[in-house]
């Protein structure tokens with residue numbers, strides 16, 4: 087089968103995804119960086135295996151359910167999220183009996199609850215102390231706070247201090263301004279390393295990263311591991327930031343034109359329940375994605391099952407029943423919405439793609 091029978095359908099082009107994975111492999115080898123991809127983008131063992139084949143040292147996840155799924159294909163999982171509530175922590179502690187599990191945290195409460203759970207499970211959990219380097223979402227606000235958490239880990243019974251963690255989500259500029267902001271990130275990380283090492287604590291891992299700043303991360307002196315997620319498939323936000331090209335977008339939605347009754351518009355069978363409702367993070371005014379066959383069209387409004395496309399700027403119009411290819415603004419929530427998805431193989435055939443960790447949000 088080379089075409090899907092039913093739409094809307096998310097189709098991942100394997101050749102493009104593999105090219106994205108290989109680009110990262112080459113970059114990381116060139117700069118001596120370890121790669122631990124964030125699997126929240128594809129949520130699938132199929133692509134996790136490809137990342138491992140390309141040299142990933144382990145995988146990153148956000149949730150315990152994702153850790154359970156991804157540990158089927160790796161022995162080494164980083165929970166890049168402050169997993170500090172009871173049930174979640176107990177699941178991670180159980181996983182840590184047979185796997186290397188690390189968690190990034192920014193609170194003394196996190197140390198206490200993870201230590202109790204690991205002690206109860208008779209396992210050891212590695213800890214990375216989360217630093218706020220400018221995104222202002224999570225992360226300790228000073229090296230003193232980082233040191234206090236690190237010391238609490240060092241005093242704990244069943245935790246192991248492994249290092250530091252940060253998420254540079256505020257770096258969404260073009261390359262030049264990123265480099266000066268990365269110097270500020272570096273200063274924060276180096277200061278924290280200094281504080282810990284002066285107190286006799288060893289920092290063996292410094293984990294950071296995100297797709298927009300991915301290929302600038304070698305400018306950071308202290309980073310040892312990079313943790314991008316979106317790079318594997320890319321999306322229109324990544325394109326708008328100039329971090330990839332349209333042809334690097336591996337995951338696209340095939341949709342059918344279901345109405346052309348309203349002048350100036352066509353409507354497709356893909357709304358927020360297919361594409362997700364995210365605006366483009368770099369160009370919010372650009373609509374809800376990109377129509378490959380009609381580059382001058384604009385997806386102006388989404389309701390749950392309808393995508394309304396303004397075609398007044400196009401020199402010809404789609405007809406009812408036509409199929410269109412849409413690239414979402416944010417591929418990660420789009421993937422998470424699909425009960426059925428497809429991989430386009432190198433020979434053009436389609437095979438079902440399992441989104442193994444789909445909907446695992448705890």
Ligand SMILES: Cc1ncc(COP(=O)(O)O)c(C=O)c1O
Pocket residue numbers: 124127166167253295296297298313314315316317
């Ligand atoms: C903590 C953390 N690390 C890494 C990533 C990966 O970032 P990106 O998808 O931009 O590559 C994310 C994305 O949400 C994240 O929250």
